[in-house]
Amino acid sequence: MSFLLGSGAGFSGDRTDAAVAVVAELIKRQQPSALVFETLGERTLAAAHRAMREDPESGFEPLLDELLAPVLRDCLDHGIKILGNFGAANPGGACQVIAELAAQLGRPEVRIAQVHGDDIRQQLHGLDLQRWEAERLEMPDDDALISANVYLGAKALAEALAMQADVVVTGRVADPALFLAPLMHHFDWPWDDWDRLACGMMAGHLAECGAQVSGGYFADPGFKDVPGLATVGYPIIEVEQDGNLIITKPANTGGCVTEQTVKEQLLYEVHDPANYLTPDVTVDLTHAEVRQLAPNRVAVTGIRGKPAPERLKTTVCYEGGWQGEAEISYAGPNALARAQLAAQVLRERLVFRAPAELRTRLDIIGLASVFDSDSGELQRSAAPSTSGDYRLRLAAEHSERRWVARATQELLALYCAGPAGGGGVRRQFQRRVFTASYLVKRSDIYAHATLFESPTQEAHRSERYAAS
Amino acid sequence: MLQAEPTQTSMRAPASISLHQLAHARAGDKGERLNVALFAYEADHYATLLEQVTEERVLALFSHRGASRVRRYPLPNLAGMNFVIDDVLQGGVNGALNLDGHGKTLSFLLLSLEVHL
Numbered sequence: 272m273s274f275l276l277g278s279g280a281g282f283s284g285d286r287t288d289a290a291v292a293v294v295a296e297l298i299k300r301q302q303p304s305a306l307v308f309e310t311l312g313e314r315t316l317a318a319a320h321r322a323m324r325e326d327p328e329s330g331f332e333p334l335l336d337e338l339l340a341p342v343l344r345d346c347l348d349h350g351i352k353i354l355g356n357f358g359a360a361n362p363g364g365a366c367q368v369i370a371e372l373a374a375q376l377g378r379p380e381v382r383i384a385q386v387h388g389d390d391i392r393q394q395l396h397g398l399d400l401q402r403w404e405a406e407r408l409e410m411p412d413d414d415a416l417i418s419a420n421v422y423l424g425a426k427a428l429a430e431a432l433a434m435q436a437d438v439v440v441t442g443r444v445a446d447p448a449l450f451l452a453p454l455m456h457h458f459d460w461p462w463d464d465w466d467r468l469a470c471g472m473m474a475g476h477l478a479e480c481g482a483q484v485s486g487g488y489f490a491d492p493g494f495k496d497v498p499g500l501a502t503v504g505y506p507i508i509e510v511e512q513d514g515n516l517i518i519t520k521p522a523n524t525g526g527c528v529t530e531q532t533v534k535e536q537l538l539y540e541v542h543d544p545a546n547y548l549t550p551d552v553t554v555d556l557t558h559a560e561v562r563q564l565a566p567n568r569v570a571v572t573g574i575r576g577k578p579a580p581e582r583l584k585t586t587v588c589y590e591g592g593w594q595g596e597a598e599i600s601y602a603g604p605n606a607l608a609r610a611q612l613a614a615q616v617l618r619e620r621l622v623f624r625a626p627a628e629l630r631t632r633l634d635i636i637g638l639a640s641v642f643d644s645d646s647g648e649l650q651r652s653a654a655p656s657t658s659g660d661y662r663l664r665l666a667a668e669h670s671e672r673r674w675v676a677r678a679t680q681e682l683l684a685l686y687c688a689g690p691a692g693g694g695g696v697r698r699q700f701q702r703r704v705f706t707a708s709y710l711v712k713r714s715d716i717y718a719h720a721t722l723f724e725s726p727t728q729e730a731h732r733s734e735r736y737a738a739s
Numbered sequence: 740m741l742q743a744e745p746t747q748t749s750m751r752a753p754a755s756i757s758l759h760q761l762a763h764a765r766a767g768d769k770g771e772r773l774n775v776a777l778f779a780y781e782a783d784h785y786a787t788l789l790e791q792v793t794e795e796r797v798l799a800l801f802s803h804r805g806a807s808r809v810r811r812y813p814l815p816n817l818a819g820m821n822f823v824i825d826d827v828l829q830g831g832v833n834g835a836l837n838l839d840g841h842g843k844t845l846s847f848l849l850l851s852l853e854v855h856l
Contacts, residue, residue, distance in 0.1 A: 313832065313833075314832060488765070489765075491763070494763070495763055531763060531778065531780075534776070534778050534817050534819060535763065535764075535776060535778070536765070537776075537817070538765070538767075538774070538819070539765055539767045540767030540768070540769055541767075541774060541776070542769070542774055542821075543823070544812050544814060544821055557814065557816075558816065559814075559816060559817065560816050560817075561817060591834070594836070630836060631836070632837060634837075634838060636838075640838055641837065641838050641839045641844045641845075642848050643803075643837070644803045644804050644805070644829070645836060648803045664838070666837070666838075667836070668836060703833065703834075705833055705834065706770075706833050708770060
């Protein structure tokens with residue numbers, strides 16, 4: 272019998288009602304299964320560490336309660352394991368929230384496991400670090416350090432499942448390892464069965480971004496049409512003992528699973544397809560084949576594996592100064608000339624109102640923005656209509672907040688002192704994060720799992736003890 | 740590659756169309772490195788992509804963004820190819836001042852390339 276992997280979320284900020292249809296389908300199938308929440312992007316963790324400095328009881332996925340409340344009881348009642356990196360900077364805090372939620376739902380006996388070992392801030396200086404190849408940034412000063420986390424593999428998570436955990440809470444792990452772990456636990460594959468590990472890891476890779484494999488992030492009207500995008504079904508992956516995968520989604524949901532949706536996600540954020548590095552296995556996709564079996568059922572075969580890389584990727588986050596943005600719109604007759612004049616006025620003002628090291632960029636949204644360079648080459652070469660709907664955008668960066676505030680205030684001042692008919696100013700600024708990635712020795716990292724026991728659970732246990 | 744026999748149609752200058760008509764794509768980022776996976780809608784057009792969507796042309800297309808290197812990994816089983824493009828993210832998700840630090844929209848910049856049929 273196959274094992275079913277369901278996705279409940281593909282990033283922090285994903286739809287919080289997506290897991291409901293997935294869990295309903297998992298229950299209907301009556302097969303061993305797991306539900307995975309991937310909510311920890313590269314920067315999400317730095318944000319979580321900052322939040323924890325302000326409030327020691329935060330630092331985990333802010334929407335944790337909203338994500339789990341609709342499905343936790345059903346999962347516990349039907350033996351559907353839940354795994355999530357929603358612990359972020361504070362997995363213990365997340366465990367506590369889940370224990371409280373389970374108690375409210377009448378399931379105080381929930382077994383929650385916490386994975387440890389990803390946070391290496393304290394050890395960072397004793398470690399043998401190699402620069403990750405795609406890295407360009409110079410390493411900032413130590414006092415700017417926010418977080419340092421290793422991308423752990425699936426072993427400690429499988430260990431947690433072996434402790435009969437119902438819910439496994441992690442901080443940083445390789446996203447697809449969240450999916451590989453229940454497969455390792457269920458099928459008992461050897462940790463050097465590289466082909467099967469590769470299949471399991473790619474099941475995770477395909478499902479970790481939620482709807483991106485089942486019709487989300489795919490629609491291009493008239494070219495790639497997707498039905499029911501507003502109710503897109505999040506993926507369910509059927510994994511066989513031999514490692515073959517079938518990608519599908521819950522009945523009565525929107526979206527679509529086609530060869531095209533699966534191929535796009537198969538290569539998502541992959542570099543060399545013959546050597547896709549993960550903590551547990553190096554994956555070779557060059558022999559992979561994708562075949563539609565039935566509507567919304569696509570088989571993936573031919574995934575091969577090679578031994579895991581010797582080192583683990585670590586991402587270090589540093590304080591990166593301040594960044595601000597401000598925008599103003601110009602529309603109707605001669606709008607482009609007015610927006611361009613506004614940009615010119617800002618350039619002239621910033622020369623004497625802000626220090627030379629202030630880094631800025633100006634976009635004219637509607638003319639050229641996302642494809643353009645920082646120096647605005649496309650803006651200069653574009654041949655647009657002169658009347659239209661344009662929005663001038665300023666972005667600025669400096670180590671000191673006051674200069675970013677000043678720059679964005681200069682855009683605000685275009686209301687009264689700039690070209691005619693400007694409106695709709697929005698302005699915001701925030702702290703930035705710089706990240707740098709390194710490779711650490713596997714032997715320097717100690718990943719393990721423990722069962723979590725909350726004060727509430729402790730009380731419940733002694734009550735039961737007293738009663739017996 | 741086999742050359743088609745000249746016919747009346749192919750005697751004329753070959754028609755130029757947007758890659759968007761023939762292929763679909765998705766972009767992803769890691770640090771300052773962008774990848775764009777490109778797939779032909781029809782397996783028959785894979786050869787056209789191989790021949791015309793070259794590392795050189797993609798480097799030129801992204802040159803205004805500072806692209807320093809492009810590597811292309813062909814995936815014939817999937818009628819597709821993966822492009823890995825360095826230094827086009829203007830600082831990446833953490834360092835960029837642009838609107839789209841991830842470079843997610845850049846899949847459609849690749850699809851705006853012109854190809855001949």
